[in-house]
Amino acid sequence: MRFDILTLFPGIFEGYLSESILSDAIKKGALEVNLYNMRDWANDKHNTMDDRPFGGGPGMVLKVDRVVPCVEEVRSYDARPGRIVMMTPQGRPLTQRVVEELAREERLILLCGRYEGFDQRVVDILQPDEISIGDYVLNGGEVAATVIIDSVMRLLPGVLGDEDSATFDSFSTGNRTLEEDQYTRPREYRGLAVPEILLSGDHGLIDKWREANRRQKTFFRRPDLLFGGDSSEDDPQ
Numbered sequence: 355m356r357f358d359i360l361t362l363f364p365g366i367f368e369g370y371l372s373e374s375i376l377s378d379a380i381k382k383g384a385l386e387v388n389l390y391n392m393r394d395w396a397n398d399k400h401n402t403m404d405d406r407p408f409g410g411g412p413g414m415v416l417k418v419d420r421v422v423p424c425v426e427e428v429r430s431y432d433a434r435p436g437r438i439v440m441m442t443p444q445g446r447p448l449t450q451r452v453v454e455e456l457a458r459e460e461r462l463i464l465l466c467g468r469y470e471g472f473d474q475r476v477v478d479i480l481q482p483d484e485i486s487i488g489d490y491v492l493n494g495g496e497v498a499a500t501v502i503i504d505s506v507m508r509l510l511p512g513v514l515g516d517e518d519s520a521t522f523d524s525f526s527t528g529n530r531t532l533e534e535d536q537y538t539r540p541r542e543y544r545g546l547a548v549p550e551i552l553l554s555g556d557h558g559l560i561d562k563w564r565e566a567n568r569r570q571k572t573f574f575r576r577p578d579l580l581f582g583g584d585s586s587e588d589d590p591q
C-alpha cells in the first residue's frame with residue numbers, strides 16, 4: 355500500500371516513520387510512505403500557503419490555488435488514483451470499521467491542514483474522504499494522519515508477525531468487547547497475586563475466565579459497546 359502525506363510540517367512524521375514496526379514494514383515492502391511539503395507548491399516569493407478568511411474572523415485559511423495543484427501533481431506520481439483523505443475535525447469519525455475500509459485501498463493520499471483549515475473549494479474540487487479522529491481539538495491534521503497510518507498498516511498482510519493478531523483485537527469487526535486483563539511473571543508483586551485460574555493449566559476454565567473478565571470490564575467501562583445498538587452506527591455514512 356502506498357501512503358502519500360501532504361503537510362506543511364513533514365518533520366513531525368520523521369521520528370514516527372523511522373521507529374519499530376512501521377520502519378520494518380517499509381523495509382519488508384508491505385507499505386511505502388512518501389512525505390511532501392505542500393509549501394513546495396507555493397509559487398510566490400514569500401512562499402505563501404494561507405491567507406485571511408473572507409468575511410473576517412480569526413486564523414488563516416489554506417489557499418485553494420496552492421493545495422489543489424499540489425494534490426493533483428502528487429496524485430499523478432503513481433498510476434493508482436487512490437483515495438484522498440482530508441484530516442479535519444469536521445470529518446466522519448474514525449472507527450475500526452473505517453480503518454478496515456481504508457486498508458482495502460491500494461493508495462491513500464493524506465491531506466493535513468493547520469490553522470483554521472482549508473478553503474472549502476479544496477473539498478468541492480477534490481471531494482476527499484473527510485475524517486476526524488475524535489471530538490477534541492488538535493493543532494493540525496499531522497497527529498491524526500499518524501493515527502490513520504498506524505491503525506491501517508497493522509491490517510496489511512505481512513506487517514504483524516502473527517497474521518492473526520489483528521483479527522482478535524478489541525474493535526475489530528464483530529468484536530464488541532474490551533480486551534481481558536493480562537498478567538506475566540512474577541506471580542505475586544506487592545501482595546497482588548495473579549488470578550489462580552490463569553495458573554491452573556485448564557484452558558477451558560481460562561477461556562471462561564477471560565470471557566467473563568472482558569464482559570465485566572466492558573459493562574463497567576464502555577456500556578455503549580454492549581448496548582449501543584447495531585455496530586453499523588459506529589460509522590454514519
Ligand code: 6GU
Binds near residue numbers: 441490494
Ligand atoms: Cl483529523 N484534525 C484536526 N486538526 N483536529 C482534529 C482531528 C483532525 N480529529 C480530531 N481533532
